[in-house]
Amino acid sequence: MSEAIEINNVNKVYSNGFVALKEINLKIHSGEIFALLGPNGAGKSTLINIICGLTKKNTGDVSIFDFDNEKSYKQARSLIGLVPQEIATDSFEKVINTIRFTRGLFNKPNSDKYIESILKKLSLWEKKDQQIRTLSGGMKRRLMIAKALSHEPKILFLDEPTAGVDVDLRKSMWEQIIKLKQLGVTIVLTTHYIEEAEKIADRIGIIDKGKIILVEDKRDILKKLGNRKIIFSLANEINELPKSLKHFDISVDKNKLIYFIDKANEEKELPKLIKDFAHNSIEVSNIEIKENTLEDIFIELVKK
Ligand SMILES: Nc1ncnc2c1ncn2[C@@H]1O[C@H](COP(=O)(O)OP(=O)(O)OP(=O)(O)O)[C@@H](O)[C@H]1O
Ligand SMILES: [Mg+2]
Missing domain, CATH: 3.40.50.300 (P-loop containing nucleotide triphosphate hydrolases)
Structure with a gap:
């Protein structure tokens, strides 16, 4: 295709x-x-x-x-249907008429059935006889989508x-x-x-x-x-990482230990880490798991 x-x-x-x-x-x-x-x-x-x-x-x-x-x-x-970034919606026109009109501009025969289905899908059916200027901001945005869909496009652009x-x-x-x-x-x-x-x-x-x-x-x-991290909050501050913890991918930040999870070894490493905490009398008061997000990669890429 x-x-x-x-x-x-x-x-x-x-x-x-x-x-x-x-x-x-x-x-x-x-x-x-x-x-x-x-x-x-x-x-x-x-x-x-x-x-x-x-x-x-x-x-x-x-x-x-x-x-x-x-x-x-x-x-x-x-x-193509386009919902542009800037929308102008001060019109006195009725919701349903503007959709019919836009559809007509594309030489599509009127289809009340299709228009009804679009307005229902966008939760605008109850507003179909209202003037556009009386809609809320969010409804106006949805109306712009309905308008962009009025001629049954195969691609919809939403700026x-x-x-x-x-x-x-x-x-x-x-x-x-x-x-x-x-x-x-x-x-x-x-x-x-x-x-x-x-x-x-x-x-x-x-x-x-x-x-x-x-x-x-x-x-x-x-x-x-990939790699997620686990942040262990500690009951007491530690200055240096105990020796037995040094082979983990771990960093100390006052009363926090940040452990970078190695996906491949997660199942083996985690229980060992917890045991080592106990062995070194490290008392954990809270555990937080941080997933990496697209934001991280975005910042990484755009700052380059
Ligand atoms: N008509 C124009 N004449 C000259 N420069 C323009 C014109 N239109 C846009 N630009 C410039 O082109 C660049 C890209 O603009 P564009 O609107 O495509 O950005 P955008 O990624 O959509 O940004 P935003 O997230 O702010 O909407 C900007 O620097 C803008 O000032
Ligand atoms: Mg833009």
């Missing part, structure tokens, strides 16, 4: 001479949730806008299910879908995004929230200063980060 999106050698220089994208090569697989992570100004929106045909690239090609996004703009565009959205709503949006994936929609989202990528993405791309610096399966990234 063809890739949902193929980007080859894309460069972007804005008219003021600013180089926003450098030699971007990227494939987005059909049916996946792909998260594009990167700091402010990294080039995330520029890349999304280029794929969607809103911003012109200087060099390279982009194809959407094999349709070149410039030469076959119409076909490519009809396969910072949960920026400024409270924790509960963010979680419910994640659920909705996962539901869309289950319907077969390919999802590309940008985010600053590493947790977001960690929770819902299948693959993650990290972009910094216009360059893609990493694209990988989320599970592989987390596996690579």
Whole structure:
């Protein structure tokens, strides 16, 4: 099956001479949730806008299910739904009408059934006859998603879908995004929230200063980060590590012992460590396990 999106050698220089994208090569697989992570100004929106045909690239090609996004703009565009980063929603128009209208723009025949299913999925059905300006901020964001889905696209772009959205709503949006994936929609989202990528993405791309610096399966990234650590809080401060503990990957920080778990030897090492604590009269008052997160790798990569 063809890739949902193929980007080859894309460069972007804005008219003021600013180089926003450098030699971007990227494939987005059909049916996946792909998260594009990167700091402010990294080039995330520029890349999304280029794929969607809103911003012109200087060099390279982009194809959407094999349709070149410039030469076959119409076909490519009809396969895409975009929820832009900035949303304007002061309209007096009714919720349901705006969805019907957008669908019409793409020359799709009216389908009350489809529109109803989308509004229900996004928990907006009760609001269907309300004017857009009377919706809450979170509802407006969901309406933008409904609008982007109005013409039944196969790929949905969400540029910072949960920026400024409270924790509960963010979680419910994640659920909705996962539901869309289950319907077969390919999802590309940008985010600053590493947790977001960690929770819902299948693959993650990290972009910094216009360059893609990493694209990988989320599970592989987390596996690579691998090693967890256990922090033992001690009842008493110790100045130096007792001899018998020195062969463990362990460091002392006043009344804390930080043990870096070696996954391969975890089962053998841990019981031994606990025994050695007892042997050295080290009294543990608390144990905390710290899992590495994407944040760790992100900080690692971006500071380079
Ligand atoms: N029209 C433009 N003219 C000149 N420079 C621009 C233009 N649009 C964007 N840029 C610059 O390109 C760079 C990338 O911007 P972009 O909006 O793609 O970043 P982003 O990764 O989406 O950031 P954010 O996380 O803040 O949304 C920034 O330095 C920005 O100032
Ligand atoms: Mg942006």
